Amino acid sequence: MKEMRLETTDRLSNLPKHILDDILSRLPEEDVARTRILSKAWNDTSSTSPNLRFSQHKYIFGVRKNDGSHQNEILPMPIVELERKRNKFADHVEKTLTRFHDQCLAIREFKLHMNCSGSQSMYRRIDHWMRLVVEGGVQELNLLLSHDRETWYECAVDHCCFPPSILEAKSLIKLTLMYGKIDHSLVNNPVQFSSLQKLSLSYLTVKDEQVIQNIISSCPLIEYLSLLLCHMEGQNNIGLKSIRIHGLCKLKTVRALMIQEIDIDAPNLEYLEYAPSFSNIPFKTNMDKCKNLKTLSLSHLRSIIITDKWLFELLLKFPLLERLRLARCNFSEKIKVSSAHLKVLEFLDYFPSSILKEVHIDAPNLRSLKYDTSAEMPTLSFLSNSNLLQIELNLLFVSYWDFEKLRQFLQSFGHRSILSCLSIKIDHQYNKFDIDALGDVSEPPPSIKHLNLWIDPKLQTYVLHLVTSLLCSCCPTAIHVRHDYKISDTVIETLCDILRSGKHECYCSPRDIKCWWHILKGLQLTKSIGEVIDETTIQLEY
Template sequence: MDRISAMPKAILHDILARLPHKEAAKTIALSKTWRDTWYSFPNLFVHWAYFFTKDDVPLGKSHRLGKSRRLGKSHMFSGLDNLIDYVTKRLLGLCDQGLALEEFNLNLGDLVDPALVSFHLDQWIRMAGEIGVKVLGLNLSSDYGRWDLPLCAIEAKSLTKLHLGNGIRIGQEFLKHFMKLSSVKMLSLTHVLFAHERIIEPFISHCSLTEHLTMYHCYIYNHLSREVPLESLFLHGLQKLKEVDLTGIQEVHIDSPNLENLCYTTLNCNAPFKLNFDSCTALRSLILIHLQNIANVDKWFLELFSKHPFLESLEILGCSMPERIDISSAQLKVLKLTFCSNLKEVNIDAPNLLSFYYHGADKPVISFMRSSDLLKVRVVTDVDFEHFYSLRESIWNIPQKILASLSLFIKRSFLEYGYAYLPELQVSSIPPSIKHLVVRVPDPDHQALYGRLMNYLFSSCFPKRISFTCGDHYNDTFIEFFYDMLMGSKKEECHCSSSDTKCWWHALKIVEISSSFMTNQNMDVKDMRDVWQLFCDEKATFRLEL
């Protein structure tokens, strides 16, 4: 007896919602019950890949029905006909049953010119609004002419989330029509074209309940009727606005006192930009990406935390910085610096900081004036022989309290650049301990230098855990070497002094090998080699204890 099919339709709908869209659609072949369940399912997801293949020839404006068939493109039009028939039947089925539409997402990709389906698009949007659509997402082709968004798209009183993507134009008629997007809480505009810049402000401002706004590389017509990037944006009067994500706008002014999260990426990282969010005093998270030539950075950092006293998370990615920055905040909990050029010194005075992340090729000196006992530090960097001593100096200058939470990820081995003659290194004492060290395995061609490489690493820091990743090549020879070195068979190669103070090698007590694929047992080197041969992305992880 099929007990699942006998369950209430609400439960069957919940099952469909948990399946990938394409797999959920296949349930119509199981039985009449599942077919009826599918056609009453309130979520409608339509993706071009369900009806076409990547090898299909695009249907452009010149590829009309008769001509395309003469050219042998009937398969493509068959796919388009199936898509149109499928969407229309699904919407009519919900309408006939008096059921509401929770979500309608349509993605036509780059295969279909919106002009070929514009009539149906208008019809679908109208029908979706009539049956109470709550979430509407439209992503059309970016290679052909744009489809004009119909006014009925903004008249659905039930609409709470609206995403407009490629191939969509918001026309002049929106200037004359009273906006009715008062129920929309989440608005996302990606590669959307506005017929006039005066449309943008009323279009957004009439979304008075909007809490989340995303704008990604939108355009307007200039006086020559050409599409040009949107250059400026003024957001004001949105009292409910909590999150803003903007990309590709050089001048931004935000006046939203309840804004909590802001992410901003410039259009042209080499051009001047203006970003004013001074009135957003409730801001808690700020992400800045690809900003260059920030004027008066020291003053900017100082004023940032005084103007936004609740700021807890700050992330700066790909920005041009001065050689030294000072960050002082009693509220800051998360700080991320990723590929910030020119940076040589970072001074952090944040007693409540819980997480610090640095990723970049440079090796700035990072100092913590005050820090929390719960702080976790993660550093991801490239290291070759040329940068070794700066790495060693940076680590040895960090207080042990901070080092105990440090996870260091070295993406490039010292041997990558062919330094055939690394000088000998005298290791006469145990270096400072860190939480975790991750290193990309060196090239198999440098076996003679493995021991010297590890001496260099362990003279900088002693990790409680050390992991090795394959990188671009598989090398179990190095893992076997390292295992033998830890287990003592190569201790005669140690260069520590003959005094009572011994190096990490002699002080080592416990060595354990682990893998996420074999968590219930302590592995040996053979187990690790077998796992690594099957899963090249797997890490060989050693737990060490002095």
């Protein structure tokens, strides 16, 4: 019986090597290392796995736990000790790659995140590593060559150049480059990316934009292209001036951030995310030939004002568009969105000085509307809408004087169950006020599925009153309270007790309109501290 039990528990070790390799490829780096003690089969597999991942930061400082802390606490480290550990990490990488080369082992994925700033000797070592990786037939290459601060524009001078041997990797299917430099000498170098399908270039510094242009033009099979926050040397806050994307018939996804002019001719493009700059620099786009576009995300269009006419012409260009996202743009006071195909619409209006007052929507197939704002919520009206429409509102920096407007706004939806989620961030300007100021309740508060609250730590003495004020405006089936370590758990526990026992004042209307406490039949209350969610769910029954 014992032998049978051992055989059953070790069944995974008997799986074919390619399956064990696939399992390891899906695990975090630290878990891959732990598998070596499970059995000889796991040790052999991890030692010859074609997926090689090296992180200098994790090697030196340890890995983060789920709560954001480190397994090894980060303490100030003497420079001599830091350099010793960096050299030890580099030796580890070199030893591993040399072993793979000498044993003719294939390399499917190679990931290297390290600091090599200001070191020519380290640059030569990385160049040597890349040649070994290319000879190993690498298919996925992920390189992040950062400075200690890992800040894109502040330390661009110190960043390491990516070795030219990368451009000789004919076997590459996926390439990701971050934080380093692309030397201008590569302008005339031939690029061998005949098999590349995914290309991601982020936070790169270039002396000549033609380098990036040559790389893009040499990828006939590319399906995914991401150009994020790259810039010309010496022009940190402007980004790239111009990129032309033509002749790529398989291209389906483009992400382009901080590019002043972009010209795209990709007949099969389905997803486009574009932001010209973080300032008011004028931009220019030519993407009229992307007739199959289904998702369009535009942000930081600060040099123009979005009007009805602008939106009408935009939607006319892309007749198959299903998802439209507009973020951090200048809107006119009134806008109208009219589309027969649109299914998802997002407005992210984060400017307190926004003048947008009215949004009229004529989209019979619209199923999801998300609206984020730090200004006053505009009036929403629907000339036509689907029965499946769900609305998510995210209101930032709500103060005490907004609650009457909030109640009126939510009441405008009536009893239609289209408001699925309301997220509210209450800032420190909130002051306790008389709930009677909300006025006579003319009808029950509208029902919503989820109420998410982020509460400023300075307001913990007002939490109970604040939540009561909100529940006079809406009736949720679930509440999630997000707070940080400065807010006492006692406040949340007290809130739970109040909701359970009904220890609060009734606000029913003389017109026999019941207040939120009499309407609420069940409520799920969860909380999170920072990014860590308390999985304990409290079911409230009345």
